[in-house]
Amino acid sequence: MSISKWAVGSAYGPVLTSTELYLLQAADGCKGLELNPILNHSLKSFHLVFNLANGGYDNADPDKDLAFTQGDQPATIPRVSELYVIAKISPWVATVTASQPKRGVTLGDVINCVWSTYGENTITEAEWSSLGVREQERVKRASVNNQINSNPSMGWNGGYPFSPSTMDAKNFRRSDWLRDKIFFDGIEIDDEYAVKRLGFKAPNVFVMSFCG
Template sequence: MDKVINRWAGGTSYGPVLSQTDLYLLNTELELNPLLKGEVPDALMQFHLVTGFPTNSRTQDNGVHGRDQPATLPRVSQLIIISKYSPWCTIVKKDTGVTIGDICSIIYRDYNENDITDVEFNSLNPRGQEQLRRSSAVNTGNREPQNPNSPWGYYTPHQAPERLRRLDWLRERVYLEGISRDDNYARARLGFRAPNVFIMDLTS
């Protein structure tokens, strides 16, 4: 009997990988992996952007379920990911096709390794600036807990560090539960819609 292969299985031998140019010329609509849409009840994504781990795993790798599966079908070499809660675009690129793991790791790096600039900080009103500092203190406490065996536990509040990361802009919405399409928002935000533009689904 022939073995039935999951169409979302990881690998590089499942049809062509469309470049962004190919995608736009063909005007191809992308089918999003069900894991990224929250349609697999026993494998719901909740990737913690502070620690870089899903809430149900703290293994040496990121432990994201289905991390080697393609993010879309057909597979594409580039996704543009934006958020309704921050002003930045995250570009996820991979010549062999963007995977679920790529999305999690690139968003994590983008929001943790890039600082908020003085211009961006000064665009906030005083209340927003104070909320940003408080978010930074909370995130630092979760990232560097006093008790390494209790990373989700209580920590003693302390002064917010001088460094403010993009992550802190999200305030309490630091759990990535997937991505989704919102063409109206993409057009309002970017001035255009495209099949490879997606919105982060974030929760607290």
């Protein structure tokens, strides 16, 4: 697979809005979006893993310590102004908007959006109440583990400020909801799930996969 067409630059076609994309698909002018191979792991030389609990990057191949420097590459071809990322293990939709409209959604936009959606937002009281007691306890344990892993000095012997039994919804981020599935491992098309979840399918709706 050639990676040259994913190089950063301006020599691309127009950036399509969601409406334009749907119209093109309806007219059979666009069969779908081609994902950047870094997002679906068809690029064998680099496997991106992103920690939604602490914002850290990791190349999943332990023998190759490669930095993520491809953030300005387009996320799709054709380029689009928005992508929507859902997940089978969470109730939220990450709406990815191009940070530079003339450039379209980039890899960096995707990563920044899923981080903002899961790493920077807390679980609401209503969302917390929707969980059963057993699921709440699992989220509590995940929150403690995520915070200790992000700052080992906050471990039990280091004076961790509270125990799981004293925690309530205001203590939890959305990444804690994911429990041990906190590593973003790419996105993929799953029209069947999109219809089940949203009631419709669209070329720019993707399902997030995880590893943990």
